[in-house]
Amino acid sequence: xxxxxxxxxxxxxxxxxxxxxxxxxxxxxxxxxxxxxxxxxxxxxxxxxxxxxxxxxxxxxxxxxxxxxxxxxxxxxxxxxxxxxxxxxxxxxxxxxxxxxxxxxxxxxxxxxxxx
Amino acid sequence: xxxxxxxxxxxxxxxxxxxxxxxxxxxxxxxxxxxxxxxxxxxxxxxxxxxxxxxxxxxxxxxxxxxxxxxxxxxxxxxxxxxxxxxxxxxxxxxxxxxxxxxxxxxxxxxxx
Numbered sequence: 001x002x003x004x005x006x007x008x009x010x011x012x013x014x015x016x017x018x019x020x021x022x023x024x025x026x027x028x029x030x031x032x033x034x035x036x037x038x039x040x041x042x043x044x045x046x047x048x049x050x051x052x053x054x055x056x057x058x059x060x061x062x063x064x065x066x067x068x069x070x071x072x073x074x075x076x077x078x079x080x081x082x083x084x085x086x087x088x089x090x091x092x093x094x095x096x097x098x099x100x101x102x103x104x105x106x107x108x109x110x111x112x113x114x115x116x
Numbered sequence: 117x118x119x120x121x122x123x124x125x126x127x128x129x130x131x132x133x134x135x136x137x138x139x140x141x142x143x144x145x146x147x148x149x150x151x152x153x154x155x156x157x158x159x160x161x162x163x164x165x166x167x168x169x170x171x172x173x174x175x176x177x178x179x180x181x182x183x184x185x186x187x188x189x190x191x192x193x194x195x196x197x198x199x200x201x202x203x204x205x206x207x208x209x210x211x212x213x214x215x216x217x218x219x220x221x222x223x224x225x226x227x228x229x
Contacts, residue, residue, distance in 0.1 A: 033216050042122075042205045042219030043160065056214035058117070091159065095215075104150070105217065107159040 002026065004108035006092050012114045018080040021111045025073070025094030031055075032069055033105060034077050035091040043091055049075060079113075087115045118143045118211045122220025130228050135196055137223045139206035140188040146208040149182060149189045150217070155202045163204075164191070193225075201227045 005024040013019050025032050031050050035043035046065065048055040051072035060067070064083070069075040079086055089110040097103040119142040129135045141149075150165035166173045166180045166189065173180050179192040193200055203224050207217040 031215075040222075042207075042222050043217075045210055045216040045218065048214050048216040056210065056212060056216050058212070103148075103215065104162055104165070107161070109159050 004092055004094050004106055006090075006108035006111055008111055009109065010112050010114075012116065013082055014116050015084055016081040018078065019082055019113060020076050020078045021090050021092075021113075023075045023077070023092030023108060025075075025092070026096070026106055029094035029096050029106075030072070031095045031097065031103075032075050033093040033095075034067055034075070035093065035107075037089045037091055037110070039088070046077070082113075082115045084115050087113055089113070118146060118208050118218040120206060120208050120218050120220045122206050122223060124223060125221065126224045126226070128226040128228055129196055131196055131198060133196055135191075135193045135200070135225055137191045137204055137206070137225070138188060139190070139208075139220050140186075141208045142187065143208070143211050144184075144187065145211065148209055148215070149180070150207050151180060151191050152205045152207065152219075153202045154205065154222075160205060196225075196227050198227050198229065201225060 034046045037043045046060045047057040047067045049069040052069045067077045091110045092108040093105040095103040095105045121140045147168040152160035153163045154160045177194045182189040203222045205222050206220045210216045210218045
């Protein structure tokens with residue numbers, strides 16, 4: 001089966017600019033996650049969707065970050081305006097089950113963002 | 117929310133020896149503990165996971181043990197090979213009814229020839 005697709009792979013912007021990332025999960029996967037991975041650290045959960053509803057966005061900096069999942073399939077993550085500390089790899093993941101209980105999350109290749 | 121601590125941050129072992137990475141978690145309600153391997157510049161990939169109803173799980177050279185009382189779990193790699201060199205992350209559910217993951221800070225495993 002096809003994996004989680006993300007684009008673009010790389011993005012370089014100046015601080016205070018805006019940027020958007022796109023994710024297409026594995027076909028049929030109801031749950032989608034966005035993680036931020038700063039160099040040398042583990043991924044940090046930003047937001048979790050179940051179909052097109054938000055399950056958890058407690059760690060999303062809502063003053064500058066926003067995310068949506070149209071029709072419960074593709075998702076976009078936006079940063080406006082970007083700060084230097086937003087430089088990181090943004091990983092999208094999806095899993096096939098609803099609810100809790102722990103199900104395998106499959107990660108995309110990520111988008112590497114550099115904010116200058 | 118969940119807090120996951122991982123040790124050591126760097127581990128160097130001779131090829132053929134065993135490697136052990138340890139993690140602790142804070143939320144006693146957590147019930148799923150995956151381990152991911154991430155090679156430089158690549159995506160995290162699941163290598164093994166364990167659920168709270170078992171104490172140990174093994175897959176060829178890789179095993180994971182779970183002690184729910186002490187709230188810690190460990191990754192064991194035997195007969196290490198050069199291709200095992202990577203960063204390994206443990207994780208646990210973030211809690212609050214959702215199953216997004218809280219990750220440890222990672223262990224850089226170096227296999228010396």
